[in-house]
Amino acid sequence: MTAIMKARVCTRKEFSAIFVFLAVFVFTLLLRNTDNLKEKESPRSRTSSEAGSSDKSQHKVNSTVIVPKVSSEPDMHHSFCTFQPRSPEDALEERLLLDSIAWPETPPLSDPLSLDQTSDPAHSTFTILPGRTGGQWHVGDQLEVMIKMSDFHGRPKKSGGDFLVARLHNQKLGAGVVGQVVDHHNGSYSAVFSLLWEGDAQVEVMLVHPHEAIQVLNRLNSEQPDRIYFKSVFQSGSLSETTFCNVCLRPTQPLCNYTDLRTGEPWFCYKPKKLSCDARINHAMGGFNQDLNANEDKLFQSGVNLKVSIQSSGLAIFIVLPKTKDQSEVKSSIVTSGPSGYYYQSVWRALDGTTVHQFNNASAITQCLKGKVVHMYGDSTVRQFYEYLNTALPDLKEFDLHSPKKAGPYISLDYANNILVTSRFHGPPIRIVVVSTSELRYIANELDGVIGGTNTVVVLGVWAHFGTFPMEIYIRRLQNIRRAVVRLLNRSPGTLVVIRTGNLKALPLPVSLTNSDWHSLQCNNVLKTMFKGLNVHLIDAWEMVLAHHLPHDLHPPPPIIKNMIDVLLSHISSDGPLTLEAPTHAR
Structure with a gap:
């Protein structure tokens, strides 16, 4: 036997060691696969109207x-999710987006869960910090509010992660603006407001979810995307x-x-x-399928810890004085961006450079849309725009396609003024009535069929039907839509693309578990980042709902929709019938 042959011969002892190693490896692999496929035989309860x-x-x-x-x-x-392979660029962007919206890390939930240790709005307070001129505030200043969170025993919280929203408003003036909330990760938060009108202003701070509830929502979306x-x-x-x-x-x-x-x-x-x-x-x-662990439903109690206002430790109303002639602009060091707009006299005034016009009658709207083709794609919150135009324009006649109610597709035509408006739901997942499979269309594919041009308007809105899924699924959808938008703008640069963001809504228990405001906020942050730098316009539905005095609703009430339509039409026509100047005291 040659030296090479001898080198290839394993002794019995060496062979036994290799056999043991392979046996352990196979056993471990089988055990892991068994864990992944293990299912309980008893189905969870199914509840749906x-x-x-x-x-x-x-x-x-x-x-x-x-x-x-x-x-x-x-x-x-x-x-158990099977997707087509991602490009390296898409995968990297997804990772960066997920990092950018990562919620603050908080202590793990106790076992068993103790509601007493969670954030209690009734024991929490906010305080208006003194103005730069000794308790006085002027138009153009920024107001800072300190928020202190405590648990149900009144003990100060030591960690952050609660989901808070804030607004400044004056209902008599029809004025309102959103505050920028900053988490200090120690149980305290700041809310910063831009002072944009003269007169009374009232601070309102609301706990939407304690951080423990967000941990539950995160777990559900990760472990039970099929609920x-x-x-x-x-x-x-x-x-x-x-x-x-x-x-x-x-x-x-x-x-x-x-x-x-x-x-x-x-x-x-x-x-x-x-x-x-x-x-x-x-x-x-x-x-x-509503499947919560023991006591987790206590984290989603209306009037207790779900969308509950936090009281002020002092005054919540103050007076904003006129802007002084030599007043220098001072911005807070803890916020990097301001609001996208505000209400004054119940009219939305954009702060992002958009000149907003009022379109208060059919004649003004018709003049703006004359010769236009308007394609709307998305969920029912975009369908609201379609329904608004059909109601506001008597000459815009809907053609009966015998489409299922609330599902569409829809098409309306004003023949005399050459106006065409269409509306189509986005592809699955969609939680609506029975739809023929022939009508299930993805927005990206539909956009590839749009010729585009200076007389074409595309309105998009995708968010409300993704609340039960990991954010990766929403990111994938937006990446496809963005690619289609880029292709459309490349072949027809004059096409106007307007995107509606998600908004806050009423949150009873089932809705809070399947379409929470927290998930909608995360979707908005992803959307704004992904479309930044493209020639598209946003309708900031989140701020337009939060800044308004009317209750939050998945489908905002007519006064808010009217303001959204005014923003949309203002993007379509820069020569609107009435330009809204900012009030002189807010300049």
């Missing part, structure tokens, strides 16, 4: 429903089956893959037992 709505119109003989097995055990979404589920009917002749669908489905059954070939947007349904994946005919909301 819309559950079963897609089946009411089905009168097929042999109808079956395939129900997903859903586990309440921790299972990171990455283990809102969707369904589709598959049909062939007299046979129909209904299965559940989602962006991410746990691998308990074979899947139908409906990932969009152009954008890579993922969508899956459980495969029917007897029908092919090609037999899918519709999409609908399925239901909601």
